[in-house]
Each structure stands twice: as structure tokens, then as C-alpha cells.
Amino acid sequence: MKWFFVSIFAFLAGHMVPGMFRRQLVARLGSTLYLFAFSIISIGLLVWVIGAELQADYIALWPYDPRAHWVPLVAMLPVCWLWVAAIRQPCPLSIGRARGYDRTHPGINRFTRHPLLLGVFIWGCAHLFPNGHLAALIFFGGSALFALLGMARMEKMRLRHLGADEFARLSAGTRRFDLAGLFNGGLDWRDVLGGIILYGAILALHPLVLGRDPLAF
Structure with missing residues (x-):
């Protein structure tokens, strides 16, 4: 468990x-090189954390139930839609690009200003159900909590960087979470199609990369 905790600390430090x-x-x-370097470091640290979690001691917290596998299987499709939307659409108040944002057509921001972080939150919560052991609770539960706290932190950073007037202008018509916005222009067909493709890729690569088949239960 020692290296698992070291990897968690490094992951948090690498973001903070x-x-x-x-x-x-x-x-x-420059912003482009900074984002590229930050992304590479984040991915590297995440790979380290995942590898350390897979090797950590198994300390059971609740009994295993095969039916719990349906929770992440169902939850991951909307998560993939959110992640694709976070890449495709401008998200000026969160993780993502600000260029091209039109406040008269906020898109995914009408549903949530933080699609990538909301996706991480749902991903983390959903994966807790079939993984009832200590390392999984720390990894998935910590990721969900980190994403939830990150929403407020990102907005504080953007407020400090943009100023109150510009922040108010950009945030008009956006929500942290509003389910109605999902059916009011939040996603388009490209987000839906891209999410389905990403979902299929995750199912196919999951056993190859992580050694665990989500469909084998």
C-alpha cells in the first residue's frame, strides 16, 4: 500500500x-505548451496511480455483488458523452478551451460548466459499487471528491483571472448542473456519436490495459 499512497500524493501535488x-x-x-505539459504529466501520474491501485493490498470493505457491475456499465455511456462534449465544445469556466465560446449558444455549459469534472465525478462514484475494497475507495472515491471540489476551485481561478465583470458575462446562461439544459442544446449528434465510439473503445481496451473485462461477470 505504501507506493499506492505515494502515487496518490504525487497525483494531487501534480495538479495543485x-x-x-x-x-x-x-x-x-505560453498557454499551449503549458496545457500540453500539464496534460502529459497528469496522464503519467494517473497511469502510476492506476498501476499502484491494481497492485495494492486487498482490504475488503463490503461484500462483492456481480450485479453491481451494471452500475459503471450504464453510467459510463453518459460519462463518455460528457467527456466528448468537454473536448469538442468550449468550456471557458472549466477545464477545456475558451476559444470559440458563444454565450448566446452555451451548448454543454447550459447543462454543466464542468462536463469533464462532472464525468470524472460520475465515473468515480459508479466504480465504487463493484469495487468494495480500501484501495478502490481511496482511488475512485478520492477522484470523485477531487472532481467535485475542482468545480468550485476552477471557478475561483477563472474569477481571479478574468475579473468579476467578464466572469459574470461568460457565466450568464450557464449552470453548474441543470438537467433541463441537457435537452435544450447541451449535446448535439456529434457528442452523442463520439461518446458511443469512446464507450466502445473503453470496453474494448479495458481488459487489455487494466486486465479486467467489464463484461465478464
Whole structure:
């Protein structure tokens, strides 16, 4: 369990420290290089955490129930829609690009300003059901909590960077979470199709990358 906790600490530090010095790093590296470097570091740290979680001691917290596998199987399709929308559509107040945002057509921001983080939150919560052991609780539960707290943190960062007037202008017509917005222009057919493709890719790669087949239960 030692290296699992070390990887968790490194993952958190790898997200918090760059955020503390984001303005200075962007000024020195430029926004594109900063985002590229941050993404590569984040992916590398996430791979380390996942590998450490798979190797951690199994300390059971609740009994295993095969029916619980249906929870992530069902939940991951809307999660994939959110992740594709976060990549495709501008999200000026969260993780994602701001370029091209039209506040008269907020798109996914009408449903949630934080599609990527909301997806991570649902992903983490859903994967807790079939994984009732300590390392999974820390990994998936911690990821869900990290994403939930990250929504407020991202908005504070954007408020500090943009100023109150610009933040208010961009946030008009957006919501942290509003289910009605999902059926009012939040997603388009490309988000839906891309999400289905991503969902299929995750199902196919899951046993190859992680050694666990989501369909074998």
C-alpha cells in the first residue's frame, strides 16, 4: 500500500502545484505548451496511480455483488458523452478551451460548466459499487471528491483571472448542473456519436490495459 499512497500524493501535488503557479508558467511557456505539459504529466501520474491501485493490498470493505457491475456499465455511456462534449465544445469556466465560446449558444455549459469534472465525478462514484475494497475507495472515491471540489476551485481561478465583470458575462446562461439544459442544446449528434465510439473503445481496451473485462461477470 505504501507506493499506492505515494502515487496518490504525487497525483494531487501534480495538479495543485501547477495551479498555484499557473500564471507564471503560462507567461514563461505560453498557454499551449503549458496545457500540453500539464496534460502529459497528469496522464503519467494517473497511469502510476492506476498501476499502484491494481497492485495494492486487498482490504475488503463490503461484500462483492456481480450485479453491481451494471452500475459503471450504464453510467459510463453518459460519462463518455460528457467527456466528448468537454473536448469538442468550449468550456471557458472549466477545464477545456475558451476559444470559440458563444454565450448566446452555451451548448454543454447550459447543462454543466464542468462536463469533464462532472464525468470524472460520475465515473468515480459508479466504480465504487463493484469495487468494495480500501484501495478502490481511496482511488475512485478520492477522484470523485477531487472532481467535485475542482468545480468550485476552477471557478475561483477563472474569477481571479478574468475579473468579476467578464466572469459574470461568460457565466450568464450557464449552470453548474441543470438537467433541463441537457435537452435544450447541451449535446448535439456529434457528442452523442463520439461518446458511443469512446464507450466502445473503453470496453474494448479495458481488459487489455487494466486486465479486467467489464463484461465478464
